Amino acid sequence: MKILRILSLFCFLASTFLTAQNKEFTLDEIWSGTFRTEGLEALHSMNNGQQYSVLNFDRASGATTIDIYDYKTLEKVKTLVSSKDLDLKYFSDYTFSKDENKILLAFEEEAIFRRSSLGKYVVYDVSDKSVHSVANYKIQEPTFSPDGKKVAYGYQNNLYVKNLESNDVTQLTFDGEKNKVINGITDWVYEEEFGFVRAFDWNADSNKIAFIRFDESDVPEFSMDVYGKDLYQTQTVFKYPKAGERNAVVSLHLFDLDKNKLEEVKVNKTYNDFYIPRIKWSHDANMLSAIYMNRHQNQLDLWMIDASQNEAYLVVEEKDKAYIDITDNLTFLKDKTFIWTSEKDGYNHVYHYSKKGKLINQITKGNWEVTEYYGYDSASDRIFYQSVENGSINRDVYSIKLNGTQKRRLTQNEGTNNADFSANFTYFINTFSSATTPYLYTLNDASTGKVLKTIKDNSDLKETLKAYTISEKEFSTISVNGNDLNMWMIKPANFDANKQYPLFMFQYSGPGSQQVANKWHSANDYWYQMLAQQGYIIACVDGRGTGLKGADFKKVTQNELGKFEVEDQIEAAKLLGARTYVDSSRMGIWGWSYGGFMSSNALFKGNDVFKMAIAVAPVTSWRFYDSIYTERYMTTPQENASGYDNNSPINHVDKLKGDFLLIHGTGDDNVHVQNTMRMVEALVQANKQFEWMIYPDKNHGIYGGNTRLHLYTKMTNFINRTLGDKL
Incomplete structure (x- = not known):
């Protein structure tokens, strides 16, 4: 009896130990913050x-x-x-x-x-x-x-200015009015697509403010019902220029605080319908820079404006057959020259110009992209930047002389490195992560890159994760339609090549985006680990149109969003389905926003390939989306009707064969729920059965309270019901 009790105790402890090392991820844990990282x-x-x-x-x-x-x-x-x-x-x-x-x-x-x-x-x-x-x-x-x-x-x-010494407040503009005129703050579409809100800037002497004025009087309005908790719903009404519709009329203005004088700045541009996506003062208190772009966004002009004379001259003019991206990388040096980034040679690189716009030299070169510009250190005459020179799924930090010599790689760990430099460029705090290493914060020497100290290593998270069964995220490439595309795949930890598994694909695929990156997990990655524990293979492929492989690869989708990207997802699924361990009769795909547009199209157009799809907050026709984003890649519907209609999923609902789950929030100010409502009506009229879920008052992120838990439970149940019947 004593021996039996000891054996029983041993078996119990062994069982407990094994169980502790094989915990399964749950949605409750994922969305309760169990795997939160320190920062x-x-x-x-x-x-x-x-x-x-x-x-x-x-x-x-x-x-x-x-x-x-x-x-x-x-x-x-x-x-x-x-x-x-x-x-x-x-x-x-x-x-x-x-x-x-x-x-x-x-x-x-x-x-x-x-x-x-x-x-x-x-x-x-x-x-x-x-x-x-x-x-x-x-x-x-x-x-x-x-x-x-x-x-x-x-x-x-x-716009207002408060004097902190006298407490006096000066009102600079008086014509501001909701849904009509905005001074110094961007309208909805500038905020969303040009990525900034503050549209004013102080000069070096603190006596002038430049700002952009938005006259959105003629911009069509969009309204959203807000259901809330009261007896009657309310309504949010805001200006939203859809593709081909009127934009806000923008103008550049200067306010001189010493003279209490407001005046408009005009430049001699060659186009009438235009954007002003950036303004920035130089070190000279009278020299203001402003970027102007034509509505197609394939011509970008950098103007320098002498505020003392209200005179402007053009210093950089760039044109592209497709479009030009906007960045914040303009840097003025003390000698009045400036640093600028451009992909005019086919890849994004750093350039040095004279104050009049004459090219001094191209600082970085090669068939790789500069992904972040950190700044210039005049003491060492070095530029600091991040790039994908070490493979398009990785990021490293580099330094290089202003003349393009003595390039040095400052980070060594393979994965994603991002730097935050000290003000005098003596040190940088590096944030490193990879698919196997959570965020690691280290202090590094800026001249050599040497790691001096570890600041945070997320050791608590690593300890927590030791108890879980984690599958490797395998990086590779797959040859699809003549291109080697980046891919990651997650297989069940007990993967057996002699068995067949259902395949669940994820993608986004928007222009210039990247999902296949060697970095630490998002919440979705834990969800994929949970699905892998349940017996699914999860894969993601970055097809044509995604970023960091050069301008030609990125811009091939111009004027035909949803054509080549969808073809690549369908063909990739076919190739993966041909692998012996994939059950080609049980393949699904999902995506959010642009990814929802893609997953819908993939299910409809690839109806003999995909058994199911989930589309969250999808664009269903580019005619419903905003002007700046859509026209950048498609021009206007008036100019390119076939490009808009031939590849919008709303026009392919008749092809639906598989299971389709459509999800949207009614408070989505970005991709309006109108997209889903019109898709639903098209599906109904085509007599196609589907499932859908509406989240009241939730925006494009669909979160708040238990919302994310409910959403991912809904999607998991749908996956299990449509792909997991043989698990």
Whole structure:
């Protein structure tokens, strides 16, 4: 009996140990934050180049602090300010003045659209620890003047400046009106597609502000019902220019605070319908730069404007057979030359120009892309950048002399490296991750790249994950339609090549995008691990039109979105289905947004290949989507009707054979639920059965409360019902 009890205890412990090493992922864990990674929030390098600040949040007390750390020791030097010491429960963001003597603290922020928000702000004076309110109402984009004595901000579509010494407020514009005129803050489509909200900028002397004015009076309105919890629903109405419709009329203006004078700036461009996607002052207080683009976005002009004379001259003119991407990489040097990035040689690279726009030299060269420009260090005469030179699924940090010599790779770990440099380019904090390594934050020497110290390594997450069965994310290429396409695949951990498994594909495929990247997991990756544990193979293929393989590969889809990308997904599925371990009768595909457009098309056009598809928040016709994004790749519907209609899934519903799940949020200001409603009506009239799910008042991200858990439960159940019948 004693021996039996010992054996029983041993078996119990062994069983417990094995179970602990083979935990299965659950949706509850994935969406409750179990696998959350640690990071450095709102990292800011201090002017001295020896310290950096971070926004920290105490979950127990709910208080926030701005803490200063030493680069060399990584030790906390001091807490600069804590919300506990202020009459604030917490603050959510911070911005230093140029001299770092004052800090703008944001609180009570509320989102407007994807990047914009309203909030209350106070100015904290570091020297005397005093706190001063910027305004007693919620404002947008408050920004210190370079001398730190003023704050400019947007309020109810007008621009204001507060003098922090006198507390006087000057209103710069008076014609702002909702859904008519906006001054200094971007409209919906600029915010979404050009990626910025603050459309004003201070000059170096803090006495002039340049801003873009949006007259959206003639832009058609879009409305969304907000159901909420009251007896009657309300309605959100905003200007949304769909493809081929009228855009806001934009103009560039200068306000001289010394003269209290407002004037419009005009340049001698060759097109009438245009965008102004960037403005930026140079080091010269009278020299303003502005980028203008024609509506097709295949001509980009960089203008320099002398504010003292209100005169403009063209310094860079670029044209492309397809389109030109907008970046924030324009950098003015002290000698008035400037650095610029362009893909005019077929790949995105760094260029050096004289102040008049004469090309001095192309700094980086090769059949690879520069993916991030970090800055220029005048002391060492070096440029710092990130690129995919070490393979298009990887990112590394490099330095190079301004003349294009002495290039040096500063990161060594294979995966995704991203740098945050100290103000004097002595150090950089590198964020590294790969498919097998969660985010690792290290302090590196900027001259050699040498790792000096580890800051965070997400060791707690790594320890948590030891208990789970994790399948390898296998990277490879697959030859599809004459191209070697990047692919990842996740197989069940107990994979047996002699068995057959259902295949579930994921893709996005939008122009210039990338899903096959050697980096750490998103929440979806844990979901894929869960599906692999249940017996599925998951795969992702980046087809033609995706990014980081050169302009020709990216722009092949021009004027025909949904043609070549869909052909590549269908052909890739056929090739994978031919593998002995894939059950070709049980293959599905899913995607979100552009990916939902793609998965719908793949199921309809590839009805003999895919058994099922899930489309979340899909575009169903490019006629429903916004002007800037859609026309960049398709021109207008008036010019390219067949391009719009031939590859929109709404026009191919008659081909549906398999199982289709359609999902959308009614509060989606980006891809309107109109897309799904029109798809539903087309499916009904074609007498095609399908499933769908509507999430009331949820935006394009479909989240909040238990929403994501419900969504992924819905999708998992659908997958199991349509592909998992033999598992």
